[in-house]
Amino acid sequence: MKKISYFWIVITLISLYQIACNKDNKESMFPAPISCDTSIVTWSEDIQTIVNNSCAISGCHNRLSASNGYILDNYKGVKEIVDNHMFLAVVESGEMPKDGNKLDSCSIAKIRVWINNGALEN
Numbered sequence: 001m002k003k004i005s006y007f008w009i010v011i012t013l014i015s016l017y018q019i020a021c022n023k024d025n026k027e028s029m030f031p032a033p034i035s036c037d038t039s040i041v042t043w044s045e046d047i048q049t050i051v052n053n054s055c056a057i058s059g060c061h062n063r064l065s066a067s068n069g070y071i072l073d074n075y076k077g078v079k080e081i082v083d084n085h086m087f088l089a090v091v092e093s094g095e096m097p098k099d100g101n102k103l104d105s106c107s108i109a110k111i112r113v114w115i116n117n118g119a120l121e122n
Helices: 002-020 043-054 075-083 087-093 105-116
Strands: none
Touching: 043 075, 043 105, 075 087, 087 105
16 A cells, blocks of 8 residues: 555655646747947947946936036046046946946946047037
């Protein structure tokens, strides 16, 4: 009697395992990382969007509330702190954005490439 009970328990567990893992595949279990294209990074297409969404927001670095005197809602303000070697340092360290999450690695990579390419207003 015990042999029959163990047999059905094992059969049930194997069936449940097969049902549970039926749709699992490498792609769904380990999705490919989101691609980060840094081959062409421009102020107008990449950096301005990052800055506007993370830095030049209400209560931080916009014209209405320029934290520490830095206004980052325009190219001139961002270029000033880039030239002082502060922008990349505070972004990479996670010090900024102050009340938000650290920028994602793709955004940081784009900022780094843009600065290394001369931080042009393009």
